[in-house]
Amino acid sequence: MQKYSNDLNYARSSVYxxxxxxxxxxxYRRDVLIGDVKVELEELLRNMTEKFSGEIxxxxxxxxxxxxxxxxxxxxxxSSMMKGYKGVSARMLFMHHPEIKKKLWGGxxxxPSYFACTVSERSEELIREYIRRQKKSKGKR
Structure with missing residues (x-):
């Protein structure tokens, strides 16, 4: 089930x-998120988001x-979500795909930084379209 920003979420003590x-x-902007790594990363991120009581x-x-x-x-x-995303995904991907560590010089x-911004109802579709267009504009890798 896909949610849109005008849908409200109900918790025991809040509506949000x-x-x-x-x-x-x-x-180093290394191209390591390809093939099986990409597939596993998406699954990891979706699972972690569910554990954070959210949805991608x-x-x-x-x-x-x-x-x-x-x-x-x-x-x-x-910040706690991003720490979880980065820490868990890095640990799991390095364990299952040790070859990517070589591309990152073992690092x-x-x-260490990330981008995060809030999304309003008016900007949601613009951001969805931007995310979809990234694949088309950069070519399929």
Whole structure:
């Protein structure tokens, strides 16, 4: 079931509608998010978002960065979500795909910084379209 920003979420002590456009970038902008790594990363991110009581409404994984439109719960801060996304995904991907560590000189998978912005009802479709267009504008890798 797909949610849109005008749908409200109900929790025991709150009613909310919080959407964020999040971007994670690989260290050194290395093209490592391809093939099986890309597939596994999407599954990891979706599972983690569910554990954060949220839902990924739109996602596009490019070889060197990830765009997500996330419907989030106020129970978790963006910084704690991003820390979880980066930490768990790096650990799991390095364990299952050790070859990507070589492309990163044995270092970290993600840049230490990230992008996050709130999404209003008026801007949601623009951000969805932007995320979808990323694949077309950068070519399929």
């Amino acid at each position: 509608s919080l959407q964020y456009h999040l971007i994670l970038v690989t260290k 409404m739109e996602i596009n994984i490019m070889p060197d960065h990830v765009h997500m439109l996330v419907d989030a719960s106020p129970k978790h801060s963006i 970290h998978l993600w840049q």
